[in-house]
Amino acid sequence: MKTEHQQKALFLDRDGTINVDKGYVFKKKDFEFLPGIFELISKYVTQGYLIFIITNQSGIARGLYTENDYLHLTEWMKEEFRKKGIPVEKVYHCPHLPEITGPCDCRKPNPGMIVQAIKEYNIDAKYSVLIGDKKRDIDAGMNAGIGKNLYIQNLIKYEA
Template identity: 50%
Template sequence: MTNKAVFLDRDGVINVDHGYVYRKEDFEFVDGIFEACRRFQEQGYLLIVVTNQSGIARNMYTEPQFQELTDWMVERFKEQGVTISKVYHCPHHPDFGPAGERDCDCRKPKPGMILRGIEEFELDPAECIMVGDKPSDVAAAERAGIGTKVRVSTGSLFVTLPNNEASLSLLTHVDQIIHDRSSV
C-alpha cells in the first residue's frame, strides 16, 4: 500500500499563474511538470493537487467551470502517463462569498485540504512532500505535519530545496528531493 504522496499546488506549480485561471485556453502548463510528476509517481508517490480557488467566492467563475478545467487538466496528465489521484480545492475567501462560508478549514495556510488527503489515502504525513509557490502552501504543509516542503518560484519551478539550497528546476532536482526524503 502506498503511504506517501506529493501534494501539489496548482497555480504557479502545475500551471503558470496568470491569475484566476478557469478556462483551458488560459491554462499554460509549467515546463517540466509532467516529467517531474512522472518521476515522483515512479518512486511510489501518489499525486494530489491542493488549490485555493477564491475566484469562485469572488463570482469570477463557477464550481462547474472549475471542475471542467480540472477534468481537462487531469486528462492532460493521464495522456502523459501521470495519474493525479485527487484534486482538492477551496472555493472560499475570508472577504467574499456567503458569510457562513468565509471561515473555512481548507483555505491555505490552513491545512484542511492536506489533512483530507492524508485521511482519505491513509498517508503518513512524514513521508509526504508538498510542492508550492507561496508561503501559505508551506505553512499549510507544516501545520499538517508534511515531512518535506519544497517552494518553487511561480511559473518557473525554481526550487528552494529542504536544505535551503536553490535550484533552477524542480525537474532537475526530483531525484535529490526523493533521495533526501529517503535518507531521513
C-alpha cells in the same frame, strides 16, 4: 514510523506550481503548464508517490467563475496528466474567501485539504512531499505535518 499500509504522497499547488499563474485561471486557453512539471511529477510517480493537487480557488467565491467552470478545467487538466502517464488521485479545492464566505479550514495556509487527503488515503504525512510556489503552500504542508515542503522555483526552470 511508516506502516506497510500507509502511502506516501506528493501534494501540489496548482496555479504557479503546475501552471503559469495568470490570475483566476478557469479556461483551457489560459492554462499553460510550467516547463518541466510533467517530468518532475513523473519522478515521484516512479517512486510510488500518490499524486494530489490542493488549490485555493477564491475566484469561485468572488463570482469570477463557477464551480462547474472549475470542475470542467480540472477534468481536462487531469486528462492531460493521464496522457503523460501521471495518475492524479484527487484534486482538492477551496472555493472560499474569508472576507466573503467566512473562515474555513481548507484555505491554505490552513491544512484542511491535506488533512482530508491524509485521512481518505491513509497517507503518512512525514514521508510525503508538498510542492508550492507561495509561503501559504509551504505553511499548509508544515501545518499538516508533511515531511518535506519545497518551493517549485527551486526545482524547475521557473519563468512565471
